[in-house]
Amino acid sequence: MSEITATTEVTTYDDSLLSVRSLDAGYGDLQILEHVDLDVADGEYVTIVGPNGAGKSTVMKSVFGLTTYMGGDIEFDGEAIEGLRPEEIIHHGIGYVPQSDNVFPSLSVEENLEMGAYILDNVPDDAMQAVYDRFPILEERRGQKAGTMSGGQQQMLAMGRALMLDPDLLLLDEPSAGLAPDLVEDMFDRIDRINDDGTAILMVEQNAKQALRRCDRSYVLVQGKNRYEEDGDALLNDPEVRKQFLGG
Amino acid sequence: MEPYARGRRLVRDQPGLVVVAVAALLLVGDLIGKLTGGGLTPARFGGFVWDGLVIGLLIGLAGIGLSLTYSILGFANFAHGDYISWGAFSGWAVAYLLAGIDRYAAGGLLLIGAGDGPAPGDVGVSITNTPLSIVAGLVVAVAFTVGVSLLVDRVVYRPIREADGITLLIASIGVAFALRYLIVFFFYSGRQGVTDISRVPSYDIGGVVINAHELTIVVVGLALMVGVHLLLQRTKLGKAMRAMADNRDLAQVTGIPVEGVIRTTWILGGGLAGAAGYLVVLTQGTIAYDLGWLLLLLIFAAVIMGGIGSVYGAIVGGLVIGLASRLSLIWLTGDLSSFAEPVAFGLMIFVLLFRPEGIFGGVSTA
Amino acid sequence: MMSNTGAEIERDERDAATAAADDADDQLLRVGNLRKEFGGITAVDGASFAVADGSLTGLIGPNGAGKSTTFNCITGIHEPTAGEINFNGEDIAGLAPNAVADRGLVRTFQIARELAEMTVLENLMLAPKRQQGESLYRSVLPTFRNGVIEEETELREAVWESLEFFEIDHLAEDRAGTLSGGQRKLLEMARALMTDPDMLLLDEPFAGVNPTLETKLLDRINQLRDEEGLTFLLVEHDMDIIMEHCDPVIVMHQGRVLAEGPPEEIRNNERVVDAYFGDDI
Amino acid sequence: MSPDGSPTDRLPTDRLDGFRELLERSDAALVLTAMAAFYLLFLSIGAILNYDLAGLISILGQVTFFTAVYALVVLALNLQWGYAGLFNIGIAGFMAVGVYTMAMLTAPPTGSPPGLGLPISVGIVGGMVAAALIGLVTALPALRLRADYLAIVTVAISEIIRLTYNSPAFSTFTLPGGIALGTGGANGIGNFPSNPVRAIYFTDPSSAASGTTPIGTAVFGFFENVLGVFRSAVIVDLTYGLVLAVVVVLVYTLLARVGNSPFGRVLKAIREDEVVAKSLGKDTNRFKIKTFMLGCALMGLAGVLWQGFGTGAVYPQAFRPELTFYIFIAVIIGGAGSNTGSVLGGAVFANLLFLLPQYLPNIIEQTFAIEADPNNFIAAIGPIAAGEIAPLLGYVLNQRLPALRFVFVGVLLVYLMQNRPEGLLGHRTETAAAVDLSEGHTPGTGPSQAADASGAAGGEGGVDDE
Amino acid sequence: AGGGGGSGGRTLSQGVLMPLSGGLGNLGQPIRDAAVLPIDLLEGNTEFTIDSQVEDTQTDPNAGQTAASSLVDSGYPAVTGAASSEVTIQVAENVFIPNSVLACSPASTAPEITDLDDNNLIWRTPPSDALQGQVLAQVASDNIGASTAATLYVNNAYGQALSNSFVSAYGGTVQNQVSFPKGASSYSSQLSQALSDDPGVVIVIGYPESGVQLFRDYYSEYSGETPFLVTDGLQNSELPSDVGNAMTNVQGTAPSAAGPGRDFFTTEYQNEFDSEPGVFTSQAFDATAVCLLANAAAGENSGPAIAEQMQAVANPGGEEVTPSTLADGLAMAAEGTEIQYQGASSPVNFDENGDLRAATYEVFQFNEDGYEATDTIEFSA
Numbered sequence A: 001m002s003e004i005t006a007t008t009e010v011t012t013y014d015d016s017l018l019s020v021r022s023l024d025a026g027y028g029d030l031q032i033l034e035h036v037d038l039d040v041a042d043g044e045y046v047t048i049v050g051p052n053g054a055g056k057s058t059v060m061k062s063v064f065g066l067t068t069y070m071g072g073d074i075e076f077d078g079e080a081i082e083g084l085r086p087e088e089i090i091h092h093g094i095g096y097v098p099q100s101d102n103v104f105p106s107l108s109v110e111e112n113l114e115m116g117a118y119i120l121d122n123v124p125d126d127a128m129q130a131v132y133d134r135f136p137i138l139e140e141r142r143g144q145k146a147g148t149m150s151g152g153q154q155q156m157l158a159m160g161r162a163l164m165l166d167p168d169l170l171l172l173d174e175p176s177a178g179l180a181p182d183l184v185e186d187m188f189d190r191i192d193r194i195n196d197d198g199t200a201i202l203m204v205e206q207n208a209k210q211a212l213r214r215c216d217r218s219y220v221l222v223q224g225k226n227r228y229e230e231d232g233d234a235l236l237n238d239p240e241v242r243k244q245f246l247g248g
Numbered sequence B: 001m002e003p004y005a006r007g008r009r010l011v012r013d014q015p016g017l018v019v020v021a022v023a024a025l026l027l028v029g030d031l032i033g034k035l036t037g038g039g040l041t042p043a044r045f046g047g048f049v050w051d052g053l054v055i056g057l058l059i060g061l062a063g064i065g066l067s068l069t070y071s072i073l074g075f076a077n078f079a080h081g082d083y084i085s086w087g088a089f090s091g092w093a094v095a096y097l098l099a100g101i102d103r104y105a106a107g108g109l110l111l112i113g114a115g116d117g118p119a120p121g122d123v124g125v126s127i128t129n130t131p132l133s134i135v136a137g138l139v140v141a142v143a144f145t146v147g148v149s150l151l152v153d154r155v156v157y158r159p160i161r162e163a164d165g166i167t168l169l170i171a172s173i174g175v176a177f178a179l180r181y182l183i184v185f186f187f188y189s190g191r192q193g194v195t196d197i198s199r200v201p202s203y204d205i206g207g208v209v210i211n212a213h214e215l216t217i218v219v220v221g222l223a224l225m226v227g228v229h230l231l232l233q234r235t236k237l238g239k240a241m242r243a244m245a246d247n248r249d250l251a252q253v254t255g256i257p258v259e260g261v262i263r264t265t266w267i268l269g270g271g272l273a274g275a276a277g278y279l280v281v282l283t284q285g286t287i288a289y290d291l292g293w294l295l296l297l298l299i300f301a302a303v304i305m306g307g308i309g310s311v312y313g314a315i316v317g318g319l320v321i322g323l324a325s326r327l328s329l330i331w332l333t334g335d336l337s338s339f340a341e342p343v344a345f346g347l348m349i350f351v352l353l354f355r356p357e358g359i360f361g362g363v364s365t366a
Numbered sequence C: 001m002m003s004n005t006g007a008e009i010e011r012d013e014r015d016a017a018t019a020a021a022d023d024a025d026d027q028l029l030r031v032g033n034l035r036k037e038f039g040g041i042t043a044v045d046g047a048s049f050a051v052a053d054g055s056l057t058g059l060i061g062p063n064g065a066g067k068s069t070t071f072n073c074i075t076g077i078h079e080p081t082a083g084e085i086n087f088n089g090e091d092i093a094g095l096a097p098n099a100v101a102d103r104g105l106v107r108t109f110q111i112a113r114e115l116a117e118m119t120v121l122e123n124l125m126l127a128p129k130r131q132q133g134e135s136l137y138r139s140v141l142p143t144f145r146n147g148v149i150e151e152e153t154e155l156r157e158a159v160w161e162s163l164e165f166f167e168i169d170h171l172a173e174d175r176a177g178t179l180s181g182g183q184r185k186l187l188e189m190a191r192a193l194m195t196d197p198d199m200l201l202l203d204e205p206f207a208g209v210n211p212t213l214e215t216k217l218l219d220r221i222n223q224l225r226d227e228e229g230l231t232f233l234l235v236e237h238d239m240d241i242i243m244e245h246c247d248p249v250i251v252m253h254q255g256r257v258l259a260e261g262p263p264e265e266i267r268n269n270e271r272v273v274d275a276y277f278g279d280d281i
Numbered sequence D: 001m002s003p004d005g006s007p008t009d010r011l012p013t014d015r016l017d018g019f020r021e022l023l024e025r026s027d028a029a030l031v032l033t034a035m036a037a038f039y040l041l042f043l044s045i046g047a048i049l050n051y052d053l054a055g056l057i058s059i060l061g062q063v064t065f066f067t068a069v070y071a072l073v074v075l076a077l078n079l080q081w082g083y084a085g086l087f088n089i090g091i092a093g094f095m096a097v098g099v100y101t102m103a104m105l106t107a108p109p110t111g112s113p114p115g116l117g118l119p120i121s122v123g124i125v126g127g128m129v130a131a132a133l134i135g136l137v138t139a140l141p142a143l144r145l146r147a148d149y150l151a152i153v154t155v156a157i158s159e160i161i162r163l164t165y166n167s168p169a170f171s172t173f174t175l176p177g178g179i180a181l182g183t184g185g186a187n188g189i190g191n192f193p194s195n196p197v198r199a200i201y202f203t204d205p206s207s208a209a210s211g212t213t214p215i216g217t218a219v220f221g222f223f224e225n226v227l228g229v230f231r232s233a234v235i236v237d238l239t240y241g242l243v244l245a246v247v248v249v250l251v252y253t254l255l256a257r258v259g260n261s262p263f264g265r266v267l268k269a270i271r272e273d274e275v276v277a278k279s280l281g282k283d284t285n286r287f288k289i290k291t292f293m294l295g296c297a298l299m300g301l302a303g304v305l306w307q308g309f310g311t312g313a314v315y316p317q318a319f320r321p322e323l324t325f326y327i328f329i330a331v332i333i334g335g336a337g338s339n340t341g342s343v344l345g346g347a348v349f350a351n352l353l354f355l356l357p358q359y360l361p362n363i364i365e366q367t368f369a370i371e372a373d374p375n376n377f378i379a380a381i382g383p384i385a386a387g388e389i390a391p392l393l394g395y396v397l398n399q400r401l402p403a404l405r406f407v408f409v410g411v412l413l414v415y416l417m418q419n420r421p422e423g424l425l426g427h428r429t430e431t432a433a434a435v436d437l438s439e440g441h442t443p444g445t446g447p448s449q450a451a452d453a454s455g456a457a458g459g460e461g462g463v464d465d466e
Numbered sequence E: 001a002g003g004g005g006g007s008g009g010r011t012l013s014q015g016v017l018m019p020l021s022g023g024l025g026n027l028g029q030p031i032r033d034a035a036v037l038p039i040d041l042l043e044g045n046t047e048f049t050i051d052s053q054v055e056d057t058q059t060d061p062n063a064g065q066t067a068a069s070s071l072v073d074s075g076y077p078a079v080t081g082a083a084s085s086e087v088t089i090q091v092a093e094n095v096f097i098p099n100s101v102l103a104c105s106p107a108s109t110a111p112e113i114t115d116l117d118d119n120n121l122i123w124r125t126p127p128s129d130a131l132q133g134q135v136l137a138q139v140a141s142d143n144i145g146a147s148t149a150a151t152l153y154v155n156n157a158y159g160q161a162l163s164n165s166f167v168s169a170y171g172g173t174v175q176n177q178v179s180f181p182k183g184a185s186s187y188s189s190q191l192s193q194a195l196s197d198d199p200g201v202v203i204v205i206g207y208p209e210s211g212v213q214l215f216r217d218y219y220s221e222y223s224g225e226t227p228f229l230v231t232d233g234l235q236n237s238e239l240p241s242d243v244g245n246a247m248t249n250v251q252g253t254a255p256s257a258a259g260p261g262r263d264f265f266t267t268e269y270q271n272e273f274d275s276e277p278g279v280f281t282s283q284a285f286d287a288t289a290v291c292l293l294a295n296a297a298a299g300e301n302s303g304p305a306i307a308e309q310m311q312a313v314a315n316p317g318g319e320e321v322t323p324s325t326l327a328d329g330l331a332m333a334a335e336g337t338e339i340q341y342q343g344a345s346s347p348v349n350f351d352e353n354g355d356l357r358a359a360t361y362e363v364f365q366f367n368e369d370g371y372e373a374t375d376t377i378e379f380s381a
């Protein structure tokens, strides 16, 4: 893996919705991310790919204020958000769907969605209905305990909960992991639609072929550093990248 | 044939349950025998039941807070008993002050009559004689204990919020020691009379003597329980608490103000503990620095028997423990009467054998 | 229509059962009419299938079809509500997990369960079965302990080899809890292999694993099967893997076996396409 | 050690570093250094309090005794909790079972309460077996429970045990065969055989006025004639302390071997995730039961050696839950999971938190004599308005020092949990294996590599050194 | 220095071992005060220098042992203590006897102490409970005239022993023996058991700690007419005010604190500590006083030597020494004059076991202000 010696070739953008500059972050004393740069423009669809343990999830968590911040800048919509608490970041208009354990198992589907809008005084009915329209199965199962739903349904619920506040940017950590093929397709389609409705997407995916095909732009992360940043399709066709990260 | 087969299956699958059922039947039979045969007067039986209900209600009241903090913060708070004690001391110091300030020096009153302070009979606090100071004391007990639990949370638990349950549990043992002996530092280490029993009216209901303080406790205790129930059912707070008990990290990510909910949990748990401590003194009439600590194991037994995290479990568990510790005395007489407390513990262990998660375990009712 | 489907399934089951009876010594694992209910939910609803000795059998099906629950029943994590489970000619239904593993049937977990506070090395050293030093007196008494030390030295070598293969040797002394999602999956598989099993049940072992490493692991699985005769039952949602490596493939749906056969046949089975693949194929 | 130069031209800091290195490498050196420090501390206290030589020997005997008994119980708890994660907070109960069984087996049949009059060795083994069996009875149902439920069950059982021994109902009773036995109720049992080490020195160990054995004559003679120490009791006590120290070394060795073995590895796995251990073919129930029973047997032994022979009589009130908490504090100070840490934790608790505070008031009194002695807080702070601080000091020192000791213990515990929850040695993950796992391999850049290696090697080395 | 005359300036060492914290802390503190009172009074009034040290047993056997060792190690040849019988027996056997240190307990009443194999080193100034049981029985039958009784006793060594000794001495029927735990939140059930057969008298053995609770429960649930008889542990003048009832149906028996020097002691105690002397305080004064006298007579700070002199300075024969003439007594004892100490609690007449030869018990009656003695009963062992 160490053959790739190319240093960061990342373009920076001026008008991005989310801009991460030279971010250092980790867990406790352990630094994972080194000088990571990353941009997401308004309404853009960006993915991060890379080997296991590269720090992809750590990037997402860092944006959301869940890691130990060690340096660099994170700006969202022109405002600095590094060091804020997650509930404050939510106020800024970012939603986050973690990689695993992303529903409250003993709460019902409806209650899970209500929790998504906790920071509002009242749960907006139209927001709830919008989620139900997007994921009809959730409306059907509104009273069911989330913990008893199947993997795919839980993934939809988690996404629905993050959409309750109609965020400008949605962070998705491996949304297709563990889904059956029909659901994988379905999931990617839904993400496309969410994106089409104007929500910017930052997504981590191991299902790189699908992800790269659909996204606008992609970053490759290795050992906590940016390696590449390119159009999804271009990356998909780069033989070096294919060999190293996409399994030939 | 059908019931026979069912019975056989029951014996095979749940032999323990059958044994318990048989034992329970025998006890009930024996009880009826004693009641009709005159070995036990109905009045005495009623007295046991009433006694058990009052103490059980208090255990349940105190248990709600323990159960809430247990499930939401993920640790067994061994300092809970000492919150109860501080509730008692802070509340009664103020009740004494208000009841006697027109006649006695403030110092002795604030120490609840310790040292050269006035005697209970002189201050004369009782619900009928000095209702206002009793109510004021209750309010102070709640407020003060809320303050103590928030302060302790800020200083002790918050810096180690992410630590595992055992670390927090042990920190709480430290808090317990410190709080308990601070009472000794400021007050005293003995047991002291507080209320004026000569001014507590009592009523004879079918031979069972019920006094005004016990009635006060039942009324206040039930009111508080209903209040908690409504608070958790009618607001999204209850759901947020359940969400946090499920998965605190996710709650944070979802935008639930985790620290805020934790604070509310302490306010509820601490307030109820303070109220329970204050009311315990109202019924037993005496106060001691370790009164909460002595109750703590019984409260734990109640909470665990009811199922951790369940408010109703705590209440039911408290009543069961209270009744068991009193009703067992029908059989445990003479030398054996010291086994009342072991019986309560034994009952808890027994329940856990059949329902390892507690009576209401796995059912979230808050 | 409904009854028709039911009949077909029954026939499938019968076929499977007859097939199992035909070459019984060829079948390492046989599951018959397995049922598992949780309260009101029936997670597995009369599934029957068999896995041939030395095969790499695929188990696929929509989310919630009951695949993991079937694994849990086979390996004793859950007690089946009803049904037969036969491994290597022995009825293992209702046995404790350790008893099942002891017979050479070992599983991995869909959501990796690393032993967080133990090092990666310790995680692997734990796995081998029937270690002398697992007996209290042997680990303590002087003469016996020499034997224990000897055995540990041997195990150590095997463990390091495995670590190197799975490309996690650089993490050998780190606590397993600090590994990334994918690394945990690798650890999980390495650990299961250390038990020297006859058959491995792999529950979505590649979910979250980088494709390059995935290819390497699959080569290894094939190698173990070919050279050491290990049997694999693999749950996986990645159809490319299933189609390329597994034969036969079993399809579960709503707690039952919907179809069973070579990948080609499955790919073209209409009911499977409806229930599972969606528009993907 | 240092590649350059002979020891003579090393700088003092080098030597200090060398010593620190030694402490990191050898657990025996670490423990012995700590003990030396404690001995020195208490000798200075004795000196401040003007003790004569006998007094100084006596204080050393006490330091040794309490360090050893605490270390013993802490080691046993570490096996259950540190290794297997079995959260047993019924320690006091299991200690009680050990010592009560010993007492009932060995007390003379004619005494009050009557015992069986069996030899001491039978009593000790019996005590351990009984504690192990009660452990089994506790463990069987508790195996199904989650950790914190197990905790409450064990503390409940410990209270049931204590209240049973305390109850008048079993003060004396008759077994079916007509044999009389008794717990003595709240009076406890005081008439069991005297401390076995007395037999080294006295011809009739049970009598206060006994003659001495040849060894006794020689040893006492030496102390009397050469050192001028006429109190034979301090020599007996010190001897007992040393015997206990040997017991600690033996138990340590036993537990270090248990820990550094595949058995210990399974225990660690059970603590982490029992389902995983099961799925790898480990019969976890068997491991848990064995561990629980072994731990309880050792607690029973500690009960015998501490509350039995150590104090000469056994009372139910000695086994309140507080005792259990003390042991827990000690294991946490040392660092759960580390046997050496357990010994250190036991030593720190026994000396700094148990013994030292008992000497403090006298030292304080010697240093500043404060006459004022107000008997309540209001009287103590009242004069502060007038600028008088003496009453408050007098209140603190003369009236409330014992209470403040507990406040201090509590604050210390909180401090430890916040700043060093892993304890003195908990950071040193002792790898559960009988051999050094990375020998001959270079495990990349694991940050904890050095510590791990020394932990594993040190643990073993420490034992062999002793 | 040495025996005989002219021993002025010698140091007399006396340790005090009491529970100052823990369960008996409240009981122990006034006893400690009384035990150091003789030393305070003598200071500056005698040629002797008196060195004393107080140690806290924390009401805990382990801590008690360390505390006792600390006294022994500091070189104290004689100790006033300990309070509870459990701790006294234990430190006697493990610390005092092996190290040849004399101990005189002002509060341990357990019969077992009589039979300790103690090389004459263990003494006490209150009478054994073997006697109090008989006194209780006598008062119950004769004064109260009850032919049936029930006992309610605290579940510890003190309660169990005294209940048993009452039961074996009582001529009437004992209907119920009910034990109760210390520090419980309610004693209603135990009361209801004890009162269930309408006994002629209820004997309550306990401490004020639980007594407050027990009598509160009693007066809030019963009419308060059944005669009650309590023991020395409950002889506390604050009990009625703490309970909030005049407790006129309650009498008690206690070793009488009616020695010849009682008034002097009471006055001095009030002066010094600003409160009323409590239970076992006068015995504590006497214990320290006798030890000091014996020490002066022995002429050296040695446990066995002091033990030799205990009976000589206390028992009848010789010049009378009382609490008020203690300084003179010391001088006489040092000169070898034969003296007899007449104490605050009793005349102090030891038998060969170190127990009191004769004991006087008082019967007391509670009232609004505390209690008053109504009768005395002489008993000899």
Ligand SMILES: Nc1ncnc2c1ncn2[C@@H]1O[C@H](COP(=O)(O)OP(=O)(O)OP(=O)(O)O)[C@@H](O)[C@H]1O
Pocket (backbone or CB within 6 Å): A027, A030, A032, A050, A051, A052, A053, A054, A055, A056, A057, A058, A059, C177, C178, C179, C180, C181, C182, C183, C208
């Ligand atoms: N809570 C944690 N504490 C310490 N280290 C961690 C923690 N979580 C992750 N790490 C470490 O950080 C590094 C990056 O982890 P991360 O989860 O970001 O990887 P990833 O790129 O998402 O991998 P995957 O594709 O396997 O999910 C890994 O080396 C991992 O060991």
Ligand SMILES: Nc1ncnc2c1ncn2[C@@H]1O[C@H](COP(=O)(O)OP(=O)(O)OP(=O)(O)O)[C@@H](O)[C@H]1O
Pocket (backbone or CB within 6 Å): A147, A148, A149, A150, A151, A152, A178, A180, C038, C041, C042, C043, C044, C061, C062, C063, C064, C065, C066, C067, C068, C069, C070, C110
């Ligand atoms: N412990 C449980 N309690 C209640 N229901 C359960 C439990 N475990 C599984 N189920 C239910 O059983 C059904 C089958 O679940 P299972 O995990 O076996 O599916 P799966 O085929 O492995 O799906 P996936 O591909 O998503 O992992 C689901 O509906 C699930 O909700």
Ligand SMILES: [Mg+2]
Pocket (backbone or CB within 6 Å): A056, A057, A058, A099, C180, C181
């Ligand atoms: Mg990840």
Ligand SMILES: [Mg+2]
Pocket (backbone or CB within 6 Å): C067, C068, C069, C110, C203
């Ligand atoms: Mg699954």
